[in-house]
Amino acid sequence: MKAHLLYPDRDFDFSAEPGRFDDDLLRDLELAIVLRAMAQGDRLLADVSRRVLLDSLDDVGLVLYRQAVLADCIEQEEAVRELYALVVAALEDKRGLLWGIRSGSPAVTLGGAVRQLEAFSVRLRELRQLADRRREVFRSEGFEHLFESIRRDLDDEYLETLRTHLRQLQFRNGVLLSARLDRDNTGIDYVLRAPITKRPSWRERVGLAPRTSYSFTIPPRDEGAANELADLTSRGLNQVADAAAQAADHIESYFTMLRAELAFYVACLNLRSALLERGAPLVFPVPLPSEPARFACGDLRDTALVLQTAGEVAGNDVDADDRPLVVVTGANSGGKSTFLRSVGLAQLMAQCGMYVTASSYRSSARSAVFTHFGREEDESMRSGRLDDELRRMSVIVDAAARHALVLFNESFSGTNEREGSEIGRQIVQALLERDVAVFFVTHQFDFADGFRRSRPSATRFLRAERAAGGRPSYRLVPADPLPTSFAVDVFRRIGGFADADPGASGVDHGDDGPLEVGEEAGSDAVTSKQIG
Amino acid sequence: MDAERNGSPGTFGLLAPPGREATVHDERDHASDLHLDQIVSRIASGRDDGPALEELYFRRTRDVETVHHRHRVFQDLDDPEVWDAARRFCGSAREVLSHLSQARAMRVREQRQGWTLDAAATYCAAVRRLATDLGEARLGSQGMADFRRYLLGYAASGEFARLEAESAECKAALGDVGYCVNVDGGRVSVTRYEEEPDYSVEIQSVFERFRQGAVRSYLANYRVWPGMTSVGQQILGLVVRLFPEEFALLARFSERHRSFFDPGVHRFYAELQFYVAYRELIDSVGAGGLxxxxxxxxxxxxxxxxxxxxxxxxxxxxxxxxxxxxxxxxxxxxxxxxxxxxxxxxxxxxxxxxxxxxxxxxxxxxxxxxxxxxxxxxxxxxxxxxxxxxxxxxxxxxxxxxxxxxxxxxxxxxxxxxxxxxxxxxxxxxxxxxxxxxxxxxxxxxxxxxxxxxxxxxxxxxxxxxxxxxxxxxxxxxxxxxxxxxxxxxxxxxxxxxxxxxxxxxxxxxxxxxxx
Known part of the structure; x- marks a missing residue:
């Protein structure tokens, strides 16, 4: 029996090792805020949501499969929450009995397993009844299959068979075990034997033949001996207990899988109400195949920012169809990082079958989403900042394949602009040649302008601008990069380039880089505070 | 030491020529910086007397002759036949020692006797095999050649032959014993085993229909069970009465062979580990072409x-x-x-x-x-x-x-x-x-x-x-x-x-x- 609400033909792998980039995505895209709204304090919901969100689908059919299931959930919220509650209750029954099965003694394991199987059989019956009652109102392929399999696999005959076997396992008439001598003369190879009643021969009874049976009785109050005897009996019950406990596990794993797969959709319902409360537009994205490169959105908002903000959050309209490179320049605190996050979040949500916070969204399936954000501090003081950036980039390249999406935020600024631009140019060019889509937020004019000159029609340039009066609008407009860098302020404050003469010494480069970067990191911190 | 008679344990030395006092530097401040601690703990891990063995890899010498002595022992071990013989022997000797220490920890007589018998049987096979293996080998080092002379003398002794024959006889007799225990409430009966059918198999077939894929096993692990419970002891007592000849044989054996491990062979084992352990590391690292x-x-x-x-x-x-x-x-x-x-x-x-x-x-x-x-x-x-x-x-x-x-x-x-x-x-x-x-x-x-x-x-x-x-x-x-x-x-x-x-x-x- 299978749940199959996330894939039509297989289970979701909830035990997969976390991906290598999960931590980066969580931090860079503020995923924790979204997950919190999905979980509503439930750790399981949080864990399931994180796993499903970070495990992007690049198959249009699969995305549509989940969208249909989620649409059912939105329409039949009450029925879905009832089903979920039943499954949770079944697993809670089990938790109440947990002490029995893990003790390690087969006799106790057997007793515990039988009690669990009894409790499960009650819930399986309830599940059947719910399926009988509710199945009519669901339309998606996923739910139709689920209810069908419950009705087929849990028919009356099956439930009755289960009950019979549970009675047989009561086992209270004593046990017969065979054994051999181990090398230390203790008994080994205990095997449960079918008892055959037989009486000693008459020769033996009158003492003419050697005795073939000896016995003893443990004193009634000797608890130690009673325990030892119970332990011995247990050895003979080992195999039987194993079989019963495994059967209980199989049924539990069915409930566990059903709960986990439902949990994702329940979390989506939770997030949906939180977003609707804040007036955010919600839309099911149009998933498109990887080729050709498509990206267009209307009123796209940063989901994390929506959840953190009382008032209205600005959205962006971007049309980047056939423009796999989007370069974002412009004022600090102008919404550049927020935009980058909104794209990353929306793409992850779209590719796991969720709605997104926009009025319209369509994009090509991406084989993976990567973030390369400038870190505020070097993670390791030993390697230089540029060294660290390049190391992280290299790790991304190791994992990247065609049709990936890489979001860069002020990358390769750990050295002077000429060198940083050159490194960035080489990397971005190569990525584009390999059909990797790139969103790049940068202050480096030399870098941005290079692409304006070399590939104007294949690049979308966006700029963050301050509205009149200096207040940022947080909206990006299509506009070419401007040569006047905002680093000029910084440049003046630190007193010019006297120390940054490349000819002076190898060490001075290192001094210059971090200073410039420190300013930028500070500006980003301001953006973060607005979010919080 | 030179005065000792040929055949006594002092007449060979694997780590240094007999009687030579080498200058030794034992310090390890540099060990972790140079990752020597990783090397040494990998070499010594899981071996008998690991700490003493580790010690040897921190004791450096400045004596050229001692270094050459050790090089020559290593060179003997470069011969695949000698090498296989040495490794095989180390594996067996290790088992013997662990069984003997197990025997000492037991308080039930038949258990002590059982462990000792098992150790003796393993020991005999190991010594016999080593003598055969080294007997034919071409040995160039003083360390190994001196030991071979000692070993061949021991293996040909009457004391060793008796140990070998009696342990084999005893093992065979006990291996044939099979019995049944019937537990009904507080009453326990012990009988000879008479082909009663396996009941677990029947029950397992009942649950077959629940099976889907692999899940954890709930089989309790009963293999290692040091000591014996009082019930187990009483059962064993009854088994001894059901099989009196077999246990009499065992009692006689352990009376005669209380301490059978020859001291010279034992020292060889301890010193040999220095070489075997390091060489096994070389083999695993050298397999990559180094x-x-x-x-x-x-x-x-x-x-x-x-x-x-x-x-x-x-x-x-x-x-x-x-x-x-x-x-x-x-x-x-x-x-x-x-x-x-x-x-x-x-x-x-x-x-x-x-x-x-x-x-x-x-x-x-x-x-x-x-x-x-x-x-x-x-x-x-x-x-x-x-x-x-x-x-x-x-x-x-x-x-x-x-x-x-x-x-x-x-x-x-x-x-x-x-x-x-x-x-x-x-x-x-x-x-x-x-x-x-x-x-x-x-x-x-x-x-x-x-x-x-x-x-x-x-x-x-x-x-x-x-x-x-x-x-x-x-x-x-x-x-x-x-x-x-x-x-x-x-x-x-x-x-x-x-x-x-x-x-x-x-x-x-x-x-x-x-x-x-």
Whole structure:
């Protein structure tokens, strides 16, 4: 029996090792805020949501499969929450009995397993009844299959068979075990034997033949001996207990899988109400195949920012169809990082079958989403900042394949602009040649302008601008990069380039880089505070 | 010792010629910096008397004759037949000892007797096999040849023959015993086993329909059960009455053979482990195509050489991950004493320094060292000075403790010492680093001891004629691979960003190759 609400033909792998980039995505895209709204304090919901969100689908059919299931959930919220509650209750029954099965003694394991199987059989019956009652109102392929399999696999005959076997396992008439001598003369190879009643021969009874049976009785109050005897009996019950406990596990794993797969959709319902409360537009994205490169959105908002903000959050309209490179320049605190996050979040949500916070969204399936954000501090003081950036980039390249999406935020600024631009140019060019889509937020004019000159029609340039009066609008407009860098302020404050003469010494480069970067990191911190 | 009669345990010695007192340096301050602790714990892990064995790998000698004695034993073990024989014997002897110690811990008589019998049977087979294996072998070392003479005498003795025959007889009798226990409430009956059918099989078939894929096993593990319960004891008592002849035989056996392990054979086993354990490491590391060699050793000349050498601890790790290990050549000609290693980061500089230190430690153990060919000085002490990462947050305190540590090293080192310095003072300013590095170097140059110093301060590489400048390299022509090669060459500290990008294989052509 299978749940199959996330894939039509297989289970979701909830035990997969976390991906290598999960931590980066969580931090860079503020995923924790979204997950919190999905979980509503439930750790399981949080864990399931994180796993499903970070495990992007690049198959249009699969995305549509989940969208249909989620649409059912939105329409039949009450029925879905009832089903979920039943499954949770079944697993809670089990938790109440947990002490029995893990003790390690087969006799106790057997007793515990039988009690669990009894409790499960009650819930399986309830599940059947719910399926009988509710199945009519669901339309998606996923739910139709689920209810069908419950009705087929849990028919009356099956439930009755289960009950019979549970009675047989009561086992209270004593046990017969065979054994051999181990090398230390203790008994080994205990095997449960079918008892055959037989009486000693008459020769033996009158003492003419050697005795073939000896016995003893443990004193009634000797608890130690009673325990030892119970332990011995247990050895003979080992195999039987194993079989019963495994059967209980199989049924539990069915409930566990059903709960986990439902949990994702329940979390989506939770997030949906939180977003609707804040007036955010919600839309099911149009998933498109990887080729050709498509990206267009209307009123796209940063989901994390929506959840953190009382008032209205600005959205962006971007049309980047056939423009796999989007370069974002412009004022600090102008919404550049927020935009980058909104794209990353929306793409992850779209590719796991969720709605997104926009009025319209369509994009090509991406084989993976990567973030390369400038870190505020070097993670390791030993390697230089540029060294660290390049190391992280290299790790991304190791994992990247065609049709990936890489979001860069002020990358390769750990050295002077000429060198940083050159490194960035080489990397971005190569990525584009390999059909990797790139969103790049940068202050480096030399870098941005290079692409304006070399590939104007294949690049979308966006700029963050301050509205009149200096207040940022947080909206990006299509506009070419401007040569006047905002680093000029910084440049003046630190007193010019006297120390940054490349000819002076190898060490001075290192001094210059971090200073410039420190300013930028500070500006980003301001953006973060607005979010919080 | 020479006066002892032939055949007594004192007439052979695997670690040193009988009666020779070698000067020994037992210190391990340098062990963790050089990753010798990793090497030694890997070698000794899971072996009998691991701590005592580990001890042996920290006891360095400056006695050339002892080193040669050990080289020759190793060379005997290079013969595949001798090697197989030695390993087989070690495995069996280990089992025997563990069973004997198990027997001592038992309080039920039949249990003690059972463990002892089992140990004796294993022991007999092991000694017989070793005598056969070594009997035919061509042995070139004094250590192994002396032991063989001793072993053959023992294996031919009447005492050994009796032990062998009686243990076999006893084992066979007990192996045939089978019985049944019936537990009904508090009453326990014991009978001979009479082919009653297996009931678990029936029950399992009932549950077959629930099975879907693999789940955890709930089988309780009953195999290891030291001691015996009082119920178990009572049952055994009844089994003894059901099978009286078999147990009488066992009792007689253990009475006669209380302590059967010959002391000479036992000492051979202990000393042999020093060789077997190290050689097994060589085999696992050498399987990746890496060479080990018997170095020429000297106590006077400091002209050194090592071709195709490598960091043994790193090689252990890389070969277990299936990765390739890069080897390096190092050479100190007449008058040369100190390597100064500079160049791009992550290019193998620290590894080179570690390799240099390890070589001197290993050579002084008398074991084969990493490399195709080597000539090494037997040093008195090995000093290391490595940056400690965990100290980085307390910069002020760190500088002071760095300086004190350096002071201790420089005051204790003799002209016969080896000093390994890796990126010291790197948390100070360039100027301070330059100054402190030069001061330390001047002291080492004055001592004339052997040393390696990893630094990013180029000037240190040209302080004196006894200093050899080595640089880590990246090969522009073959950028898909980091080289980890450290070669002789002038220091050149310029680390350009594109060279860095190239090192991380992030230039456009490199990326186009990496992303298919």
């Amino acid at each position: 060479d080990f060699c018997y170095p020429e050793v000297a106590t006077e000349s400091k002209e050194e050489l090592a071709e195709g050498t490598f960091d043994l601890a790193l090689a252990m790790k890389l070969t277990s991950e299936g990765q390739k290990v890069v080897t390096n050549d190092l050479r100190l000609d007449r008058g040369e004493r100190i390597f100064v290693v500079s160049g791009p980061n992550q290019g193998g500089k620290t590894t080179f320094a570690r390799t240099f230190g390890q070589l001197h430690h290993l050579a002084a153990l008398g074991v084969p060292v990493p490399g195709r060919r080597a000539r090494l000085f037997l040093c008195d002490r090995i000093f290391t000075h490595f940056e400690r990462e965990e100290d980085l947050s307390r910069l002020t305190g760190k500088l002071e403790s760095d300086l004190l540590h350096m002071q201790r090293t420089l005051r204790s080192a003799s002209p016969a010492s080896v000093v390994v310095m890796n990126e010291v003072f790197s948390s100070t300013s360039l100027e301070d680093n330059r100054f402190l590095g030069a001061e330390a170097m001047r002291r080492l140059i004055g001592l004339g001891c052997l040393a390696v110093c990893v630094t990013f301060v180029d000037e240190l590489a040209s302080l004196a004629p006894s200093v050899v400048s080595m640089i880590s390299t990246i090969v522009p022509g073959d950028p898909t691979q980091r080289t980890f090669k450290v070669v002789r060459g002038p220091a050149n500290g310029l680390a350009y960003a594109l060279a860095l990008a190239e090192k991380y294989r992030l230039t456009r052509p490199q990326l186009l190759e990496r992303i298919p």
